[in-house]
Amino acid sequence: MLDHCNGHPLAIIALGGVLATKKSLDEWESVCKNIQSHLQGDEESYSGVYDVLAMSYYDLHYNLRPCFLHMGHFPEDSRIDVEKLYNLWIADGIVSSTQDQIGKERSLEDIADDYMNQLVQKGMIQVNRKVSDGRISSCSLHDLMRDYCLEMTREENFLQIMYIDEQQNASADALTDKARRVTMYVGKEDGQSVLKSLSGKFSSLRSLMFISTSTEQDEDEDSCEWIRTLCRRFKLLRVLDFEGRVVLKGTFPSEVGNLIYLRYLCLKGTRITELPSSIRKLKSLLLLDLRVSRVIIKLPNVLSEISLCWLYFPVRILSQEYDNTQGYEIEDGSQLILNKLSHLERVSEVDLDKVDVKSLLERTSMRNLSATCRQKKESLVPFLKSSTIKHLSLKIDAGLLTGNSEMLLSKSSSLRILHIDAGSWPVTQLTIRVDMFPCNLVELGFWYCKLSEDPMPVLEKLPNLRNLQLHICYGGVEMNCSDTSFPELTYLELDGLFFLNFRNVKMGGFPKLLEMAIYNCPLQKIPDALHPGINILCSSILDPLANEYRLRGKASEEVQIPNLNTASEEDQMPKLCEFPLLVLAIIPFVMLSFYFCRSKKH
Structure with a gap:
């Protein structure tokens, strides 16, 4: 053999x-x-x-x-x-x-x-x-x-791959009208070229998926008018995935209601601003992906009338500065009701400030919930106590961690991922303790919080933590880790800790660390106690380590280094052509540095 x-x-x-x-x-x-x-x-x-x-x-x-x-x-x-x-x-x-x-x-x-x-x-x-x-x-x-996979897709008439070039000509291997699944590789072509490519073909089409081949971010608007024709022509579709149409904008056409057999609709990465109420006609729809990019999408309050199993909402940015740039709102201004979704298993990025919490809690089939919350602390309580949810991921405002909320987090048996964001100015000061977090927590992140003390002596005691991310949240110089620190941690990310000198790591700490990302931190050296062979991603003009990588031609790449020392002081000085970029990059860090320093004096 x-x-x-x-x-x-x-x-x-x-x-x-x-x-x-x-x-x-x-x-x-x-x-x-x-x-x-x-x-x-x-x-x-x-x-x-x-x-x-x-x-x-x-x-x-x-x-x-x-x-x-x-x-x-x-x-x-x-x-x-x-x-x-x-x-x-x-x-x-x-x-x-x-x-x-x-x-x-x-x-x-x-x-x-x-x-x-x-x-x-x-x-x-x-x-x-x-x-x-x-x-x-x-x-x-x-x-x-992959070659064998494509050969079998052709042999079994499973999938048809089509390519549309810049001259709007369509090509496909062994083109056949009987293909039930079509994936279109498209660049910056408009919707009419897509329709032209499908004209008179694929009468039995069940799945249509777009994959973008363009590396440029085209800002020209691609209206949804051509989708009206698409929905009228291919009424047997079960899968309609627009993720590749990154510039698709405007109101999604009401003709989508014609696709009564549709099971999966994906608008991820598009800039659709409104979903029509005719979506309620899609009684077979199982998966709905609304993760639009850089827009607020207006939703009709009819999603509970669909047989959804998985539902993805747009990722909400908690920071007050960007709060109105991406997300969703309900058409009539009320809270979103999801009380009839008896088969709902997974909900991603739901905003607890905009949903009827009671209707969501009634879904006993729900196993996986990812949610954000900035204002209504009381909305968190029932989900933290839920016995049906097996995997809970929360993104919350640091201001909510007051009173009994801290203890509720620690008692949750389902909380696996927790991201804490200051959300608004001024930066929230946060004091953390081991008993704030549940033992089963596997991922933890802090964004723009003002951690009052070195967080490592507390966080290193979390027994199952595998992913830790610290972003512009600590103004101290030292981080101290014991010889038993972070027994399960595999990924560590440090960003914007612009006073940090991360040296005090005892031998034996971080025994399972595989990957470390360092951005905008003035580290001079990776701690000797970290075992050789760790993948390190380091990218910043402010970072001496990144300077070293850039001099070696490895900027922004994952490199393996057993023991990295800094470049010479002369090498670390930014080149003249880099100076404007340096000034622009350092402005936000100077502002936050001033805030941290001022707070220390008081």
């Missing part, structure tokens, strides 16, 4: 993934015979590799094969958002709710996670990144595996 791999690591991994599930000699002999029956490819040097990849594919369970083929939507060498992949699986009916052995209903996310882990174990998919709780967040395909 190894002879067929021709020494290629990918083939060996794929073969190992197949054999790992075979427990008897007969099964191994069967695998050996089956390799010969899957001859693929034209190049002799890779024929054995394709044999193994084909065998790996056909060894997959029948419901895992379309999961793998959905990887063909995405560009070569891209890091694929696993959540996006799950959305496609759910919309396609591959993932649906089931019951486990004791009769308890499993969530869609749990089932999708199982499928993803099986594909990884089989060697079909490569893991790029995991989130704080250990779940896979991004993945990719090896070049040869």
Whole structure:
């Protein structure tokens, strides 16, 4: 069997993934015979590799094969958002709710996670990144595996890839009118060129997805008028994903109500400013992604009339300065009601200041909640006490952490991710204690808060913390970490700690740290106690470490350094051409520095 791999690591991994599930000699002999029956490819040097990849594919369970083929939507060498992949699986009916052995209903996310882990174990998919709780967040395909994936999508008529060039000409491999799924790679073309490409084709189209090939941020408006025609022409659509149309603006057309079979609608990254009330007609809609960019989207208060399972709201920026630049508002000015969504499992970035909390709490099916709160402290309490929510992520104003709120955080069994933001001026002074945070917290971040003391002696005691982010929140010079600090931390981010000299780390601290990001901090040296081989991302004209990376031609890249010393003082001086940029970059930090220093004097 190894002879067929021709020494290629990918083939060996794929073969190992197949054999790992075979427990008897007969099964191994069967695998050996089956390799010969899957001859693929034209190049002799890779024929054995394709044999193994084909065998790996056909060894997959029948419901895992379309999961793998959905990887063909995405560009070569891209890091694929696993959540996006799950959305496609759910919309396609591959993932649906089931019951486990004791009769308890499993969530869609749990089932999708199982499928993803099986594909990884089989060697079909490569893991790029995991989130704080250990779940896979991004993945990719090896070049040869992607070639095989695209070959199978064509062979099984699973997916049609179309490219629209700058001359608005459409091209596709083996163009067929019977394709049910189409992914369009588009640049800055307008909607009419998209319609022209689809004209007279794809009468059975079920899925339409856009992927942007343009690297420029085009500010020209692409109106939604062409979408009216699209919704009239393709009424059988189940998936409509506009994430690639980054300049799509205006009111989304009411004709979307014609798509009564639609299961997944994605407006992520667009600048749609209003969703029509006709959205209530989409009774089959399971997934709605409203994560628009740099606009406030107006929503009709009819979402409770849809059978949603996953609902994504726009990411809200808590800072008062940017509060009105991105988010959502309800059409009639009332609070959003979600009381009829009996199958709602996941809600992302919901604003607790704008939703009817009682209606959201009634959703006993909800397992995953990500929420922001700046004003109504009482809205937090029932979610912190909830026994049905398994994964709670909160982004809150630091001003809410007064009185009993601190103790409520520590008693929550579901709180996994907590981001604390000052939200408004003046900067909120915050004193933290270990008993403020729950033991199960895996990710913690502070933004623009004024931490009164060195936070490390407190935070290092959180037993399960894996991700820590400190952004312009501490004006001190020293950070002290003991030899038992941060036993589980894998990622540390320091930004805007412009007095920091991070040296006092005892040997044995940060035993599992894998990645460290440093921005706008005057660090002279990485602590010697940190173990060699940590991936360090360092990018700032104000940062001596970044100067060193820039001199080595590695600015803004992940580099591995066992022990990095600073460049010479002469090297660290900014070049003349960099001076205007330096002045612009330092202004906000000088203002905050003045605030910290002034506070210390008082």
